[in-house]
Amino acid sequence: MHLYKTTRGIILQHQNKSFQINDEWDTLVNRKNLYEHLFKLTNNSKVLPTIESDELIKEHLLPPIGTQEVWAAGVTYLKSRDARIEESADTGAADCYSRVYEAERPELFFKSLSHRVVGHNGHVYIRKDSSWNVPEPELTLYINSSGNMQGYSIGNDMSSRSIEGENPLYLPQAKIYNNSASIGPCLYIPEKPLDPETKIHITIHRRREKMFDDFTAINRMKRSLTELAEFLFRELDFEHGCYLMTGTCVVPPNNFTLQKGDIVNITIDLIGTLTNIVTVKD
Numbered sequence: 001m002h003l004y005k006t007t008r009g010i011i012l013q014h015q016n017k018s019f020q021i022n023d024e025w026d027t028l029v030n031r032k033n034l035y036e037h038l039f040k041l042t043n044n045s046k047v048l049p050t051i052e053s054d055e056l057i058k059e060h061l062l063p064p065i066g067t068q069e070v071w072a073a074g075v076t077y078l079k080s081r082d083a084r085i086e087e088s089a090d091t092g093a094a095d096c097y098s099r100v101y102e103a104e105r106p107e108l109f110f111k112s113l114s115h116r117v118v119g120h121n122g123h124v125y126i127r128k129d130s131s132w133n134v135p136e137p138e139l140t141l142y143i144n145s146s147g148n149m150q151g152y153s154i155g156n157d158m159s160s161r162s163i164e165g166e167n168p169l170y171l172p173q174a175k176i177y178n179n180s181a182s183i184g185p186c187l188y189i190p191e192k193p194l195d196p197e198t199k200i201h202i203t204i205h206r207r208r209e210k211m212f213d214d215f216t217a218i219n220r221m222k223r224s225l226t227e228l229a230e231f232l233f234r235e236l237d238f239e240h241g242c243y244l245m246t247g248t249c250v251v252p253p254n255n256f257t258l259q260k261g262d263i264v265n266i267t268i269d270l271i272g273t274l275t276n277i278v279t280v281k282d
């Protein structure tokens with residue numbers, strides 16, 4: 001099931017039908033056994049004509065988020081560990097990335113409040129004080145207030161590699177700035193957990209030319225999704241649940257940096273495609 005948030009209300013898509021859901025986002029997504037709850041709603045919710053739901057999703061889409069905080073995990077794939085080691089090679093900090101990759105405790109960091117999150121077709125920013133900027137395509141979990149994974153979305157953890165590489169203590173500046181977090185296009189709530197073979201695919205286009213294209217499967221992750229959720233919830237409560245980006249799995253070559261106007265597409269099997277346009281804050 002795919003849940004879309006629009007300026008005109010919530011749309012649930014299931015088996016080629018679209019339903020209008022009359023509930024408030026935070027309350028809805030935090031309902032116990034979300035899949036079963038939504039399934040029941042399909043029996044007594046208004047069915048929207050395809051033309052109407054397509055128009056709402058195309059023209060009035062919002063990021064699939066209410067007041068949830070967005071957190072992120074780092075160095076969960078070998079690719080990410082190696083990229084961090086390379087970018088911090090001159091600073092003597094490379095060791096901390098090898099250590100966190102092997103450690104029992106994962107790297108978890110705060111990424112965004114919900115009002116700073118952009119969605120599908122939204123503009124993501126690159127920092128003006130950063131010389132090396134990349135998108136990070138990440139499977140993103142929706143975890144309810146009881147700590148149970150209830151759904152998935154697609155995240156783009158926009159990052160400054162020059163700032164992060166200079167000193168690991170600069171991580172919040174490399175990661176948290178206006179329009180640095182994108183989530184969308186929807187919240188996907190399957191009956192069963194995602195297949196470990198699920199692929200994440202990213203392309204970056206510049207003036208119609210493909211600059212980067214790569215993919216991997218989520219089973220390349222060193223840690224389990226439940227392990228990440230368990231660590232995040234150890235000493236933190238989230239009244240309406242939260243989003244957790246689970247770390248990047250593909251990294252553009254070291255000579256690549258994003259430019260204004262680039263188009264980033266991230267596709268995850270069964271969830272959809274999240275598209276972002278890269279720009280710079282005025």
Ligand code: DO4
Pocket residue numbers: 072073074075076077080081084107136157164171246247248
């Ligand atoms: O350690 C820095 C952040 C890593 C990260 O965001 C990732 O691996 O996705």
Ligand code: MG
Pocket residue numbers: 072073074136138157247248
């Ligand atoms: Mg990341």
